Amino acid sequence: MNPRRIFLIAVPYLWLLALFLVPFLIVLKISLSDIALARPPYAPQLDLSAGWNGLRSFFAALDLENFVFLTTDDLYWKAYLSSLQIAAVSTVITLLVGYPMAYGMARAAAEWRPTLLMLVVLPFWTSFLIRVYAWMGILSGEGVLNQFLLWTGLISAPLTILNTNLAVYIGIVYTYLPFMILPIYAALEKMDDSLLEAAEDLGCSRTTAFWLVTVPLSKAGIIAGCFLVFIPAIGEFVIPSLLGGSGTLMIGKVLWEEFFSNRDWPVASAVAIILLLILIIPIVLFQRNEQKQREAEG
Amino acid sequence: MSQTVFAPWDDPTQKPLIQFKGVTKRFGDFTAIDNLSLDIFEQEFFALLGPSGCGKTTMMRMLAGFETPTSGTILLSGQDIAPVPPNKRAVNMMFQSYALFPHLSVWDNIAFGLRRGNSSKDEIAQRVEEMLRLTRLEKFSKRKPHQISGGQRQRVALARSLAKAPKLLLLDEPLGALDAKLRQDTQFELMDIQEKTGTTFVIVTHDQEEAMTVASRVAVMDEGRLIQVATPPEIYEAPATVYVADFIGDVNILEGKAHQAGDKVEIAWADGELPIRGTTARTFAPGQTCHFAIRPEKVTISTERPDSANVLRGKVIDIAYLGNLSTYHVRLGNGTMMKAQTANTRRLANRGITWEDDVWLSFTDTAGVLLEH
Numbered sequence: 187m188n189p190r191r192i193f194l195i196a197v198p199y200l201w202l203l204a205l206f207l208v209p210f211l212i213v214l215k216i217s218l219s220d221i222a223l224a225r226p227p228y229a230p231q232l233d234l235s236a237g238w239n240g241l242r243s244f245f246a247a248l249d250l251e252n253f254v255f256l257t258t259d260d261l262y263w264k265a266y267l268s269s270l271q272i273a274a275v276s277t278v279i280t281l282l283v284g285y286p287m288a289y290g291m292a293r294a295a296a297e298w299r300p301t302l303l304m305l306v307v308l309p310f311w312t313s314f315l316i317r318v319y320a321w322m323g324i325l326s327g328e329g330v331l332n333q334f335l336l337w338t339g340l341i342s343a344p345l346t347i348l349n350t351n352l353a354v355y356i357g358i359v360y361t362y363l364p365f366m367i368l369p370i371y372a373a374l375e376k377m378d379d380s381l382l383e384a385a386e387d388l389g390c391s392r393t394t395a396f397w398l399v400t401v402p403l404s405k406a407g408i409i410a411g412c413f414l415v416f417i418p419a420i421g422e423f424v425i426p427s428l429l430g431g432s433g434t435l436m437i438g439k440v441l442w443e444e445f446f447s448n449r450d451w452p453v454a455s456a457v458a459i460i461l462l463l464i465l466i467i468p469i470v471l472f473q474r475n476e477q478k479q480r481e482a483e484g
Numbered sequence: 485m486s487q488t489v490f491a492p493w494d495d496p497t498q499k500p501l502i503q504f505k506g507v508t509k510r511f512g513d514f515t516a517i518d519n520l521s522l523d524i525f526e527q528e529f530f531a532l533l534g535p536s537g538c539g540k541t542t543m544m545r546m547l548a549g550f551e552t553p554t555s556g557t558i559l560l561s562g563q564d565i566a567p568v569p570p571n572k573r574a575v576n577m578m579f580q581s582y583a584l585f586p587h588l589s590v591w592d593n594i595a596f597g598l599r600r601g602n603s604s605k606d607e608i609a610q611r612v613e614e615m616l617r618l619t620r621l622e623k624f625s626k627r628k629p630h631q632i633s634g635g636q637r638q639r640v641a642l643a644r645s646l647a648k649a650p651k652l653l654l655l656d657e658p659l660g661a662l663d664a665k666l667r668q669d670t671q672f673e674l675m676d677i678q679e680k681t682g683t684t685f686v687i688v689t690h691d692q693e694e695a696m697t698v699a700s701r702v703a704v705m706d707e708g709r710l711i712q713v714a715t716p717p718e719i720y721e722a723p724a725t726v727y728v729a730d731f732i733g734d735v736n737i738l739e740g741k742a743h744q745a746g747d748k749v750e751i752a753w754a755d756g757e758l759p760i761r762g763t764t765a766r767t768f769a770p771g772q773t774c775h776f777a778i779r780p781e782k783v784t785i786s787t788e789r790p791d792s793a794n795v796l797r798g799k800v801i802d803i804a805y806l807g808n809l810s811t812y813h814v815r816l817g818n819g820t821m822m823k824a825q826t827a828n829t830r831r832l833a834n835r836g837i838t839w840e841d842d843v844w845l846s847f848t849d850t851a852g853v854l855l856e857h
Binding site for chain 1: 586587601648
């Protein structure tokens with residue numbers, strides 16, 4: 187290989203090494219350490235001045251205690267399961283809401299599509315945190331939604347939405363909707379309209395044509411969208427802590443509490459490592475879907 | 485040897501398969517089809533020919549059911565098809581883009597329409613195999629559309645549209661995406677398949693050569709109207725208007741004043757030139773403006789003055805060498821350009837006529853046609 191190519195490949199690798207592998211190794215190291223009343227709040231610290239012996243005693247002090255601890259308290263695996271469940275349900279709802287929107291966009295007149303696309307992306311112009319706070323204002327007991335419903339007379343007493351799992355679902359679906367719409371829209375927009383005409387010509391009703399042609403052809407977009415929602419939703423922390431209640435159990439929230447309330451960095455790191463391992467499976471599946479898609483198009 | 489000529493359109497006892505009766509189609513202010521009436525007969529290979537935007541595709545889409553006429557009726561075997569949706573019509577269409585389902589294999593593409601009916605699995609399999617054999621695609625049945633060549637895709641599209649044994653097959657520019665050589669082969673294949681299956685084909689094309697090759701009858705369209713509906717030889721030899729003459733093949737058009745005596749006409753077309761002598765079945769008023777259309781291959785070019793009904797003198801300006809043929813562009817005395825075509829029976833080096841040569845153009849008095857407009 188010539189030096190030019192090595193350089194070209196080395197840049198992204200070094201980037202990943204510095205920004206992904208090194209932080210990962212640091213977190214892994216902390217997860218193997220013990221909690222300590224010190225700054226930083228864990229031991230052992232790597233002391234290179236002690237030489238070979240220092241290194242040996244450093245590695246001797248690392249153990250899997252924290253991981254064992256995670257299995258003893260059922261809070262953790264319940265939080266993982268609950269996160270998976272909330273993420274999965276949110277993904278399905280996002281798909282059900284996002285698909286018709288993407289479909290409508292792809293079928294809209296060509297001159298309208300850029301505008302519609304911009305409207306989908308528009309929420310990103312505001313900080314995510316502010317948007318979640320806005321939902322608190324909408325969903326709370328005296329919030330906009332309750333006041334509106336009371337005004338219309340549909341309800342006589344305010345609904346409790348904020349600080350429930352429902353609010354978490356609303357928050358996740360709202361936040362991640364663009365990530366569902368965009369890949370599905372990209373798949374649908376590429377579709378040749380004559381395929382639907384051909385399906386009709388061959389005896390399909392409009393509905394069967396949709397299920398037999400449109401849905402299979404947008405499959406890659408659906409899969410991509412689902413992963414793009416599911417993966418970050420599992421580790422979601424801001425939405426459950428701001429919109430969820432005490433009953434909302436999500437691993438992101440647990441992790442935050444371990445770090446900042448308990449100041450138990452080693453356990454928090456162990457939680458993060460397990461979360462990462464859980465996420466690797468859907469991430470690998472997502473990559474494979476993308477690759478298959480590229481091969482089909484190439 | 486006697487052979488019955490296939491010409492149901494000349495037989496008044498024959499019932500047409502398709503009848504357009506005063507069909508008009510408007511899109512907003514634009515009139516795509518203007519009060520058009522046309523009969524197409526069973527087992528015909530009917531070509532709709534015209535430039536883009538002439539309404540030929542609209543006609544086809546009305547037959548398929550994707551458009552409904554603004555007024556007038558379309559009958560298929562005597563029944564009005566306007567209320568029948570596309571999925572219920574015994575009409576199938578082969579799309580210009582082929583519209584093969586990219587997520588299905590060749591086999592599943594062909595089976596797609598059959599599966600929508602009530603046929604059993606075995607019947608479907610049998611029919612698909614039959615279609616694969618007919619279009620010589622047996623080897624590719626497992627492949628996806630993006631794994632086969634353009635010509636093979638075209639055959640899959642044909643097989644898929646024929647699988648349901650439609651009464652009428654519509655072909656929208658079916659060969660447009662193929663290169664010239666493959667197109668020629670495929671034209672003959674299409675004719676062969678049409679004969680074997682006995683299906684009525686309606687083909688839309690802007691390629692006059694394609695229409696001439698495959699069709700039993702050609703309808704030349706312009707701006708939503710039918711200009712002429714006739715067999716390919718008739719269209720070529722006896723075009724109804726200057727538009728048809730000009731659209732089909734190469735032609736020289738000379739404008740002049742007609743002076744008729746019986747079926748013979750003398751056309752005064754330029755000062756200082758002898759009138760052109762032609763033959764016609766039409767009647768022209770004395771001095772009426774008329775157009776004399778003559779095909780380049782019916783004009784003889786020579787260096788010596790020949791003995792013919794019409795002789796014109798000119799100078800060779802350009803020679804288009806086509807290999808088997810050469811077209812000479814000759815400027816006549818009054819500046820009019822005229823084309824003459826000859827077969828290159830001799831090798832190029834022995835060609836007697838070259839640029840800037842003074843030549844004689846000649847043709848008989850029956851070689852051209854006289855047209856009113």
